[in-house]
Amino acid sequence: MSTEAYAVIMAGGSGTRFWPASRRDRPKQLLALGPTGEIMLAATVRRIERVIPAANILIVTSATLAEATRAAVPHLASDQVLAEPVGRNTAPCVAWAAATVSRRNPDGVLAVLPADHHIGDEDEYARVLERAIAAAADGDMVTVGLQPNRPETGYGYIEVGEPIAKGVHRARRFVEKPNRQRAEQFLAAGGYLWNSGMFFFRADRVLASIRVHLPRIGAAMDEIDAAAGRGEEASTVERLYPDLPSVSIDHGIMEKADRVAVVPADFGWSDLGSWISAWELAAHDEADNVLPPDGLAVASRRSFARVPAGKLVALVGVEDILIVDTEDALLVVHKDCAQDVREIVARLEARNDGRT
Amino acid sequence: MSTEAYAVIMAGGSGTRFWPASRRDRPKQLLALGPTGEIMLAATVRRIERVIPAANILIVTSATLAEATRAAVPHLASDQVLAEPVGRNTAPCVAWAAATVSRRNPDGVLAVLPADHHIGDEDEYARVLERAIAAAADGDMVTVGLQPNRPETGYGYIEVGEPIAKGVHRARRFVEKPNRQRAEQFLAAGGYLWNSGMFFFRADRVLASIRVHLPRIGAAMDEIDAAAGRGEEASTVERLYPDLPSVSIDHGIMEKADRVAVVPADFGWSDLGSWISAWELAAHDEADNVLPPDGLAVASRRSFARVPAGKLVALVGVEDILIVDTEDALLVVHKDCAQDVREIVARLEARNDGRT
Numbered sequence: 001m002s003t004e005a006y007a008v009i010m011a012g013g014s015g016t017r018f019w020p021a022s023r024r025d026r027p028k029q030l031l032a033l034g035p036t037g038e039i040m041l042a043a044t045v046r047r048i049e050r051v052i053p054a055a056n057i058l059i060v061t062s063a064t065l066a067e068a069t070r071a072a073v074p075h076l077a078s079d080q081v082l083a084e085p086v087g088r089n090t091a092p093c094v095a096w097a098a099a100t101v102s103r104r105n106p107d108g109v110l111a112v113l114p115a116d117h118h119i120g121d122e123d124e125y126a127r128v129l130e131r132a133i134a135a136a137a138d139g140d141m142v143t144v145g146l147q148p149n150r151p152e153t154g155y156g157y158i159e160v161g162e163p164i165a166k167g168v169h170r171a172r173r174f175v176e177k178p179n180r181q182r183a184e185q186f187l188a189a190g191g192y193l194w195n196s197g198m199f200f201f202r203a204d205r206v207l208a209s210i211r212v213h214l215p216r217i218g219a220a221m222d223e224i225d226a227a228a229g230r231g232e233e234a235s236t237v238e239r240l241y242p243d244l245p246s247v248s249i250d251h252g253i254m255e256k257a258d259r260v261a262v263v264p265a266d267f268g269w270s271d272l273g274s275w276i277s278a279w280e281l282a283a284h285d286e287a288d289n290v291l292p293p294d295g296l297a298v299a300s301r302r303s304f305a306r307v308p309a310g311k312l313v314a315l316v317g318v319e320d321i322l323i324v325d326t327e328d329a330l331l332v333v334h335k336d337c338a339q340d341v342r343e344i345v346a347r348l349e350a351r352n353d354g355r356t
Numbered sequence: 357m358s359t360e361a362y363a364v365i366m367a368g369g370s371g372t373r374f375w376p377a378s379r380r381d382r383p384k385q386l387l388a389l390g391p392t393g394e395i396m397l398a399a400t401v402r403r404i405e406r407v408i409p410a411a412n413i414l415i416v417t418s419a420t421l422a423e424a425t426r427a428a429v430p431h432l433a434s435d436q437v438l439a440e441p442v443g444r445n446t447a448p449c450v451a452w453a454a455a456t457v458s459r460r461n462p463d464g465v466l467a468v469l470p471a472d473h474h475i476g477d478e479d480e481y482a483r484v485l486e487r488a489i490a491a492a493a494d495g496d497m498v499t500v501g502l503q504p505n506r507p508e509t510g511y512g513y514i515e516v517g518e519p520i521a522k523g524v525h526r527a528r529r530f531v532e533k534p535n536r537q538r539a540e541q542f543l544a545a546g547g548y549l550w551n552s553g554m555f556f557f558r559a560d561r562v563l564a565s566i567r568v569h570l571p572r573i574g575a576a577m578d579e580i581d582a583a584a585g586r587g588e589e590a591s592t593v594e595r596l597y598p599d600l601p602s603v604s605i606d607h608g609i610m611e612k613a614d615r616v617a618v619v620p621a622d623f624g625w626s627d628l629g630s631w632i633s634a635w636e637l638a639a640h641d642e643a644d645n646v647l648p649p650d651g652l653a654v655a656s657r658r659s660f661a662r663v664p665a666g667k668l669v670a671l672v673g674v675e676d677i678l679i680v681d682t683e684d685a686l687l688v689v690h691k692d693c694a695q696d697v698r699e700i701v702a703r704l705e706a707r708n709d710g711r712t
Contacts, residue, residue, distance in 0.1 A: 298699050312685040312711050314700045317693030329668040337673030343654050344670040
């Protein structure tokens with residue numbers, strides 16, 4: 001059987017943890033945050049193209065970000081970027097992409113991938129994609145499970161079952177984000193992997209599941225399919241989307257499906273959850289600082305500074321400080337509080353300050 | 357006797373502790389660093405004008421700063437700013453100003469004042485100036501001694517002698533910057549005041565002292581006087597200045613003079629020695645932060661941020677951090693290291709970086 005694979009890159013995020021670099025109109029996936037200096041989405045597309053042809057890549061984003069998204073991957077055709085009129089979590093996003101693929105090839109396999117993660121080992125990543133696509137072509141609902149290296153409470157876990165093929169296991173169950181104690185138990189016990197948010201399934205298989213478990217979304221997709229035949233897809237999406245339930249593909253489909261498989265993986269993954277990740281992934285100087293090439297540090301350690309091109313940054317006597325400077329806003333945050341950058345964005349929104 | 361007083365504002369400083377706001381072509385006295393938001397030099401002139409008419413104010417600065425200095429006090433005439441071709445410490449500066457005053461009025465009293473200090477109680481400051489001018493008119497060499505409130509090792513001290521008039525004492529001796537132990541002894545003993553660097557004397561009296569104690573400078577002043585009569589002052593200054601000895605008015609004259617008096621004072625003085633002073637003097641929020649009006653602080657304490665107009669600054673989880681942002685350079689320094697900002701300037705100079 002010849003498998004035709006399609007990538008569905010979920011690029012609708014509007015995270016606030018990378019403020020002030022990230023803004024409503026320029027969220028994380030449109031920024032260069034990792035060590036390669038590439039825009040996150042562009043790096044994701046480049047990695048995927050090693051396994052899936054560029055013409056088979058779809059990117060789903062919000063209507064407000066569609067133009068900036070297309071500009072970030074100019075070699076893709078305009079209609080490879082699907083623009084959701086409103087965000088409704090990941091299930092409608094995957095359903096629409098699956099319907100789009102199904103009209104071209106119902107047997108096509110979807111690789112649903114986040115736009116804004118960092119991958120350290122791209123060779124291994126390519127091998128994992130191929131393995132997961134092959135398992136999905138056989139009819140499984142496949143996820144990638146990442147080898148945990150700390151008792152992380154911010155991710156969901158997958159309990160690994162018996163092997164079903166080389167590098168592929170039955171997934172016994174999905175586990176919600178655990179508390180610290182359970183996360184430590186998972187790490188000690190082994191056999192639990194982080195849910196990567198990467199999913200692989202045949203278009204016809206996921207659409208069938210959606211019709212069973214998420215019938216309103218299924219019905220909407222049938223209507224969109226019919227409209228596409230009349231050249232009225234965009235207006236139909238515009239009309240139907242606001243009424244779709246907001247539900248994740250994890251909860252809505254994967255946790256209810258049978259024949260769920262997991263491909264264990266370890267490819268230097270990071271979800272780049274905050275500026276701390278940007279510091280961790282970048283090249284450090286001898287005092288573990290991450291600065292632009294002409295930056296100066298005196299008696300400073302484990303700190304990070306990102307400033308506009310050509311600007312000089314100088315640190316004196318600071319430790320564990322993250323500095324992000326842009327044209328109109330400057331953030332200085334202690335590493336212990338990197339998650340609390342969201343509080344700044346919340347305060348700006350509360351006072352109708354446009355710099356969010 | 358009617359006393360005509362002249363102010364001589366020493367504005368040749370080129371400090372580096374306020375980098376990156378201060379630069380070679382825009383040193384501390386040309387910046388607004390105090391709580392009033394005025395340029396330091398302009399505030400100094402404004403305070404002095406309560407006691408001395410504007411036409412009697414002279415400002416001595418370097419030739420490279422003359423234009424910017426005149427721009428900072430546009431209501432003064434151009435020839436009220438004396439431009440030294442090279443810096444030779446304060447004795448030549450005072451000598452030249454004294455010679456300039458002496459040509460107008462040999463009995464004129466000079467009030468020699470720093471350009472870049474902060475004065476909290478301007479009423480008391482005016483009273484002290486009047487008292488010191490009156491004592492100088494009687495023929496004394498007068499200094500202002502500031503009531504110490506900590507065992508400061510960065511200033512010289514003056515030992516106070518017997519009273520000679522209301523609010524005026526004989527100065528027993530000048531004491532060099534002491535070590536910590538001696539500074540603590542001075543504070544405990546009482547009777548020791550900080551040397552403010554403010555001096556008052558009649559023009560003829562200080563010129564006579566200069567001829568005795570600093571004869572090369574005295575001879576140069578005679579030559580400059582003669583040249584001034586021929587309209588050739590500027591070229592003569594240009595020719596003579598580089599060969600003058602570099603010596604302070606404290607060491608060169610005051611410490612050797614007889615009839616030295618001190619006016620004890622307590623007028624909310626600060627020499628604004630570093631960004632810590634700027635933080636100390638400004639209005640604090642409830643967490644002791646000093647931020648622009650639209651700045652945001654979350655879980656942050658005792659910190660300071662100065663950014664270009666219109667720019668937003670946000671602090672999260674930082675304590676005792678000083679932040680100074682300009683168009684082309686950003687400094688983040690811990691308060692414990694505020695003096696070490698000079699190290700940054702030294703490193704920039706060492707690599708011929710123009711941003712000093």
